[in-house]
Amino acid sequence: MVRGEGKRALVAAASESARRHEIAVGMRAADARAQLPGLREWEWSPALYDEVQTELAAALLAASPRVSRPGLGAFWLDAGGWDRLGGEEAFVEAARSAALAAGYPEARLGIAGTAAAARAATRLDGHAVHRVAPGDEARFLAPLPLDVLPISEDLLELLEALGLETVGALAALPAGEVEARLGPEGVQARGWARGLEDGREGPFGGAPPGDWTVEVEFPGPVERLEPLLFLLKSCLDHLSDALTAEGLCLRGLELTIATEDGPVRATARPARPTRQVAMLLSLCKSALDGLQVPGRALGVRVEAQELVPAMAEQADLFEPPRPDPDALATALSKLQGRWGPDSVVQPAATDSHRPEKQGRWEPVDLMAELARRAVLDGNGSASLPAEAPALVLRLWPRPRRLEVHIERGELGALLVDGGWRAVEQLKGPERLSGEWWEDHYQREYYRVSTTAGDLLWVFYDPRRRGWFWHGWWD
Amino acid sequence: MPRSSALAALSLADQAGPAGSLARASELLAGSAPAWPLGWPELDAALPGGVPRGQITEWAGPRSAGKTAALRQMVSAVRGAGAGAAYVDGTGTLAPAAWVFGRRGPGGGPGGAAPFWVVRPPEPLGVLAAAEELCRSGAFGLVIAEGADWSRTPVIRLQRLARETGAALIAVVERPGSVPLAGFRVQFASDPQTRSCRIQVRGHLTHEVSYANDLPYRLPEDSGLPDRRSPAS
Numbered sequence: 001m002v003r004g005e006g007k008r009a010l011v012a013a014a015s016e017s018a019r020r021h022e023i024a025v026g027m028r029a030a031d032a033r034a035q036l037p038g039l040r041e042w043e044w045s046p047a048l049y050d051e052v053q054t055e056l057a058a059a060l061l062a063a064s065p066r067v068s069r070p071g072l073g074a075f076w077l078d079a080g081g082w083d084r085l086g087g088e089e090a091f092v093e094a095a096r097s098a099a100l101a102a103g104y105p106e107a108r109l110g111i112a113g114t115a116a117a118a119r120a121a122t123r124l125d126g127h128a129v130h131r132v133a134p135g136d137e138a139r140f141l142a143p144l145p146l147d148v149l150p151i152s153e154d155l156l157e158l159l160e161a162l163g164l165e166t167v168g169a170l171a172a173l174p175a176g177e178v179e180a181r182l183g184p185e186g187v188q189a190r191g192w193a194r195g196l197e198d199g200r201e202g203p204f205g206g207a208p209p210g211d212w213t214v215e216v217e218f219p220g221p222v223e224r225l226e227p228l229l230f231l232l233k234s235c236l237d238h239l240s241d242a243l244t245a246e247g248l249c250l251r252g253l254e255l256t257i258a259t260e261d262g263p264v265r266a267t268a269r270p271a272r273p274t275r276q277v278a279m280l281l282s283l284c285k286s287a288l289d290g291l292q293v294p295g296r297a298l299g300v301r302v303e304a305q306e307l308v309p310a311m312a313e314q315a316d317l318f319e320p321p322r323p324d325p326d327a328l329a330t331a332l333s334k335l336q337g338r339w340g341p342d343s344v345v346q347p348a349a350t351d352s353h354r355p356e357k358q359g360r361w362e363p364v365d366l367m368a369e370l371a372r373r374a375v376l377d378g379n380g381s382a383s384l385p386a387e388a389p390a391l392v393l394r395l396w397p398r399p400r401r402l403e404v405h406i407e408r409g410e411l412g413a414l415l416v417d418g419g420w421r422a423v424e425q426l427k428g429p430e431r432l433s434g435e436w437w438e439d440h441y442q443r444e445y446y447r448v449s450t451t452a453g454d455l456l457w458v459f460y461d462p463r464r465r466g467w468f469w470h471g472w473w474d
Numbered sequence: 475m476p477r478s479s480a481l482a483a484l485s486l487a488d489q490a491g492p493a494g495s496l497a498r499a500s501e502l503l504a505g506s507a508p509a510w511p512l513g514w515p516e517l518d519a520a521l522p523g524g525v526p527r528g529q530i531t532e533w534a535g536p537r538s539a540g541k542t543a544a545l546r547q548m549v550s551a552v553r554g555a556g557a558g559a560a561y562v563d564g565t566g567t568l569a570p571a572a573w574v575f576g577r578r579g580p581g582g583g584p585g586g587a588a589p590f591w592v593v594r595p596p597e598p599l600g601v602l603a604a605a606e607e608l609c610r611s612g613a614f615g616l617v618i619a620e621g622a623d624w625s626r627t628p629v630i631r632l633q634r635l636a637r638e639t640g641a642a643l644i645a646v647v648e649r650p651g652s653v654p655l656a657g658f659r660v661q662f663a664s665d666p667q668t669r670s671c672r673i674q675v676r677g678h679l680t681h682e683v684s685y686a687n688d689l690p691y692r693l694p695e696d697s698g699l700p701d702r703r704s705p706a707s
Contacts, residue, residue, distance in 0.1 A: 361592065
């Protein structure tokens with residue numbers, strides 16, 4: 001792979017066979033061509049590279065809840081949590097299977113207690129999988145060349161100039177001498193060489209037991225939503241699998257987007273406990289819609305909250321078929337998430353003489369609704385009363401003040417929708433009053449049929465000395 | 475699948491012919507109950523057995539023409555059949571008392587455990603967004619949308635969603651012809667003398683159904699008490 005144009009073009013990556021011919025990353029492309037005639041080269045495409053790496057990261061999320069990328073073509077996977085899923089063998093199988101699914105049959109896997117040892121384990125030729133026994137990291141690293149450690153070129157050259165060739169030689173140097181001559185980077189490298197984990201190389205400090213987070217680092221900073229959603233879905237897939245293995249569902253989800261300007265957080269709450277990926281992804285999408293992400297995204301993290309045991313939904317043979325609870329929960333969560341809990345309601349009866357209080361809207365409680373059972377009536381098909389439907393009263397949210405014409409002491413016409421409507425039929429008054437202890441009302445209601453066909457419900461308020469239009473029948 | 479089975483399946487498909495008597499899953503769903511009956515024999519006969527599923531039906535008419543009464547009856551019927559119903563009320567004028575169905579529904583009809591949700595978006599623009607979400611969920615056999623501006627919406631997307639999920643989507647409007655791409659147009663008239671429904675299928679008048687609807691009374695017309703007051707001006 002060649003990056004750049006003309007004389008300034010450099011080798012960005014080289015295959016193993018190219019490296020055997022001493023083609024090295026960073027050398028001028030012209031020199032490489034001269035050194036190896038017939039060299040096949042491709043133009044470096046960061047976008048294509050990021051795309052491929054994103055796909056691989058997504059695939060690897062099937063094997064590990066935490067995936068990050070330390071460098072070209074390499075990933076860190078957190079192998080924690082596999083004890084309950086079949087142990088290290090199962091992890092190896094899952095990781096290799098994920099790499100294979102992403103199109104990397106020759107991927108190498110190193111497993112160790114420290115990141116430096118795991119990284120070095122992937123560099124051993126002839127080993128698709130290399131495991132370093134716990135506590136054996138220093139002994140494993142000792143005979144290996146220094147370039148298996150993630151240290152800078154400058155430090156490597158300095159160590160070689162000092163006559164050091166192996167990691168073991170570095171580990172054997174006195175600490176004070178290393179600090180004095182090689183500085184902080186040298187001290188860090190010596191720590192790795194001695195099998196110490198300082199958390200700076202490798203991103204995982206060891207997840208606590210019962211941790212339900214899944215996170216992934218993007219191959220490069222992401223500006224578009226698509227790669228973010230792609231990896232988010234893989235995170236949710238992993239979380240759902242883990243919840244299924246434990247027989248759990250979640251009540252809430254915290255979504256954190258790591259950006260160049262710091263983390264951005266959002267929460268999603270399904271209407272009922274769930275582990276369904278489609279529903280969770282849909283909720284996360286809604287949460288992302290309302291989120292201001294300040295800079296480019298660097299990674300995403302999801303954390304399951306409020307875990308509860310999964311409940312089986314038992315269908316009733318003698319009951320009409322009912323809608324899918326998950327579909328209901330998805331719709332409810334999205335609508336209530338957008339406009340608040342009072343935006344999706346159900347009617348409930350209340351006892352009051354005041355017309356607008358004869359019934360109330362209650363926010364939908366999905367759990368209560370799912371627990372309800374129907375009264376069996378017939379064979380579950382639509383059956384209907386034979387008579388014509390009764391008109392339904394509709395009410396303005398608040399009665400509207402009304403301009404009227406009084407003719408011969410009676411209501412003659414009303415101003416409705418900007419036009420005068422002559423009254424054809426008038427029934428009333430029906431006097432209602434009450435609630436003197438709270439919000440006293442006094443109304444004289446009339447049912448008005450206009451020549452235009454409106455069936456209106458109006459009242460005269462003697463306390464306010466005015467006419468009001470409360471609603472109509474439809 | 476064994477190869478012989480696969481070949482047999484392909485052979486069946488060939489026999490079905492190019493016209494395609496093999497149905498997709500969504501068509502099978504719609505085929506099991508292609509329409510929600512209104513229980514109004516004349517109207518159901520004029521429509522294909524009721525309000526068709528998988529399509530948008532325009533429900534047009536002025537105030538007091540009986541649109542809501544017919545919708546309420548249909549909501550009850552749909553819930554009785556085990557399907558969910560949802561009403562997106564962009565006008566905020568739906569009063570809850572009339573929609574309390576109880577376990578046996580109004581008038582002893584089926585109540586059912588299927589949900590009846592009323593969605594009240596805070597702005598008119600939210601009506602179609604809510605209707606889209608409800609259709610997409612696939613959990614509702616009937617979705618009613620009122621108070622939306624249908625001239626400024628990609629109706630084809632809603633139409634596709636309704637078709638995929640088998641939902642009957644009813645667009646309640648005042649003026650007939652306001653909903654583009656509506657498969658059926660049911661037009662209610664509010665003239666007290668000729669209360670009627672006119673049903674159009676894609677612009678062609680197919681049926682006119684008259685119906686009677688008396689003004690309902692909350693109390694007996696004559697309470698027996700003398701009215702000592704005349705309406706004040």
